[in-house]
Structures are given as structure tokens and as C-alpha cells.
Amino acid sequence: EDKVVQSPLSLVVHEGDTVTLNCSYEVTNFRSLLWYKQEKKAPTFLFMLTSSGIEKKSGRLSSILDKKELFSILNITATQTGDSAVYLCAVDPGFQKLVFGTGTRLLVSP
Amino acid sequence: KAGVTQTPRYLIKTRGQQVTLSCSPISGHRSVSWYQQTPGQGLQFLFEYFSETQRNKGNFPGRFSGRQFSNSRSEMNVSTLELGDSALYLCASSFGSANEKLFFGSGTQLSVL
Numbered sequence: 001e002d003k004v005v006q007s008p009l010s011l012v013v014h015e016g017d018t019v020t021l022n023c024s025y026e027v028t029n030f031r032s033l034l035w036y037k038q039e040k041k042a043p044t045f046l047f048m049l050t051s052s053g054i055e056k057k058s059g060r061l062s063s064i065l066d067k068k069e070l071f072s073i074l075n076i077t078a079t080q081t082g083d084s085a086v087y088l089c090a091v092d093p094g095f096q097k098l099v100f101g102t103g104t105r106l107l108v109s110p
Numbered sequence: 111k112a113g114v115t116q117t118p119r120y121l122i123k124t125r126g127q128q129v130t131l132s133c134s135p136i137s138g139h140r141s142v143s144w145y146q147q148t149p150g151q152g153l154q155f156l157f158e159y160f161s162e163t164q165r166n167k168g169n170f171p172g173r174f175s176g177r178q179f180s181n182s183r184s185e186m187n188v189s190t191l192e193l194g195d196s197a198l199y200l201c202a203s204s205f206g207s208a209n210e211k212l213f214f215g216s217g218t219q220l221s222v223l
Binding site: 097 | 152209213217219
């Protein structure tokens with residue numbers, strides 16, 4: 001059975017800290033790995049990774065994939081209170097059927 | 111352009127009733143998929159429709175069904191509601207090809223009493 005595991009489950013940091021969120025996966029057919037941010041209801045897209053070793057960056061956020069070891073990390077530098085959210089990792093094994101982890105709840109305190 | 115629109119935003123039903131949820135995808139998107147989100151299980155895939163055909167289905171009982179119309183709008187139906195069906199139901203749309211990100215709606219929060 002396809003599985004995605006995220007760690008830690010929750011995290012509290014101070015504004016300005018750097019955080020690393022982890023995502024490991026086991027799927028029978030890998031097409032891509034996606035990161036989403038969920039603040040209230042609608043998850044919003046952050047990154048899609050398909051190849052190992054290529055870091056994706058968007059401002060203070062970055063992510064990298066290791067297809068050999070079957071994991072990905074999401075880094076957030078200089079955290080702000082607006083980064084407080086649930087971060088979801090998902091793997092796409094095909095046909096828009098994403099397999100999600102349970103998420104990491106991040107709280108950034110001022 | 112407008113995002114994915116789900117209606118209604120909130121629903122309260124009692125056990126045994128049935129419910130229909132609606133999803134309008136982003137203009138031009140032909141794929142609509144549905145997910146159930148609960149605190150314990152996270153997001154779980156229900157089914158995906160592309161050009162009015164169900165292409166993929168998750169591991170949910172037959173009480174959960176869906177359909178897609180020619181304008182790509184989709185509906186999801188749950189019959190004989192159970193307490194455990196209380197969840198946030200999220201709809202996502204895309205063009206329907208491989209390695210494509212999904213755009214999510216704000217969901218319908220269903221409470222079954």
C-alpha cells in the first residue's frame with residue numbers, strides 16, 4: 001500500500017528560526033512529489049519535485065528530493081508568523097490520485 | 111481567473127440522510143478529484159473524473175459516489191450518512207495530464223449528528 005510519512009507532526013518555533021520538515025514515502029509507481037501549505041481550508045501549492053538532487057526555491061522556502069532514499073525535505077528560513085500552517089507532502093503515483101501524509105503543523109511565535 | 115469553487119461551505123446532517131456536494135473547477139480544467147480530510151487520517155483520495163468518466167477510485171464504500179457533467183462541474187454524493195463521515199471534503203482540479211499540480215477549493219465542512 002502506498003504510504004507517505006511526515007515528521008515532525010507538529011513544531012513550534014520563534015520568528016526568525018529556520019525549520020526543516022521531512023517527508024518519506026513508499027509508493028509502487030512514483031511520478032512526482034508535491035508540497036502544499038494549508039492555512040485554513042484550501043491547500044495551496046508550493047513545489048513539485050520529479051528529479052533527485054534539484055533544489056526548488058521560492059523566496060525563503062526550498063525543497064529537495066532524494067529518489068534513492070525516498071524522502072524529501074522542505075526548508076523555511078527566517079520564519080515569519082505568516083508561515084504558521086499545516087504543511088502537506090503528497091506523492092503522485094499517477095492519475096491525479098495523490099497520496100498525502102498527515103501533515104506537519106507549524107506554529108511560528110512572534 | 112476564478113479558482114475552484116465548492117458549495118455549500120458548511121452542512122449539518124443527521125445519520126441516515128444523504129448529501130450532495132458541488133465543485134466547479136477552474137475554467138479549462140477537465141479533471142476533478144475529491145478528497146476527504148479528517149484530523150486522524152489526513153487527506154484521503156475518493157475519486158477522480160476526467161471528461162465525465164471516472165478514471166480512478168479510492169478505498170471508500172459504495173455510499174460515496176460522484177459524477178461529472180459536460181461543463182466539467184462535478185458533484186459528490188454520500189448516502190446513508192454515518193457519524194464517521196463528518197469531515198472536510200475537498201475538491202481539486204487540473205488539466206488532467208501527468209505530473210501536474212492540483213488546485214484545491216476551500217472545501218465543504220460536513221457535520222453528521
